[in-house]
Amino acid sequence: MTFGREGRTRRIRSLRRLEMLPEADNPLLVFLGVDTRGGNAVFLVDSTLEQRGEGKCADKACSVLSIGPGAEHSFIDEDGREYLLRINHIRRVRAASASASASRRGAAGPSASAASESRSGDRGRALVSSLLVDVQTVASDAAEGSRAGDGRR
Numbered sequence: 001m002t003f004g005r006e007g008r009t010r011r012i013r014s015l016r017r018l019e020m021l022p023e024a025d026n027p028l029l030v031f032l033g034v035d036t037r038g039g040n041a042v043f044l045v046d047s048t049l050e051q052r053g054e055g056k057c058a059d060k061a062c063s064v065l066s067i068g069p070g071a072e073h074s075f076i077d078e079d080g081r082e083y084l085l086r087i088n089h090i091r092r093v094r095a096a097s098a099s100a101s102a103s104r105r106g107a108a109g110p111s112a113s114a115a116s117e118s119r120s121g122d123r124g125r126a127l128v129s130s131l132l133v134d135v136q137t138v139a140s141d142a143a144e145g146s147r148a149g150d151g152r153r
């Protein structure tokens with residue numbers, strides 16, 4: 001895959017599920033994985049981006065984009081900067097192989113290109129994750145308060 005600002009794209013050989021592009025502190029796209037057939041890469045797209053290209057949108061707002069090998073899609077942010085996404089190819093990787101690759105990449109630390117883009121002065125973008133909470137409701141009979149003589153609470 002190739003991604004980056006016009007004129008400053010970089011080739012990304014391997015992309016992990018939920019990896020953010022261009023970087024974690026300024027995400028415009030989140031890689032969700034591949035579709036069930038394995039023929040298209042699927043991305044969550046920041047709602048502030050204008051976009052056009054060969055990808056297919058899952059909804060009217062194009063918040064989920066599917067794009068296959070050989071296709072290009074471009075995005076323009078609020079400041080007029082244009083980003084290009086090109087899917088060069090999609091390859092299947094065994095889970096053990098993917099895990100080993102992720103371990104090697106994690107040990108190497110952040111990539112130099114991500115660090116240089118971080119220093120370029122672009123303002124950071126806060127990504128707010130949804131908070132999922134299990135709510136448990138306990139109901140008791142008013143006559144059975146915590147002082148019930150039979151030991152129940």
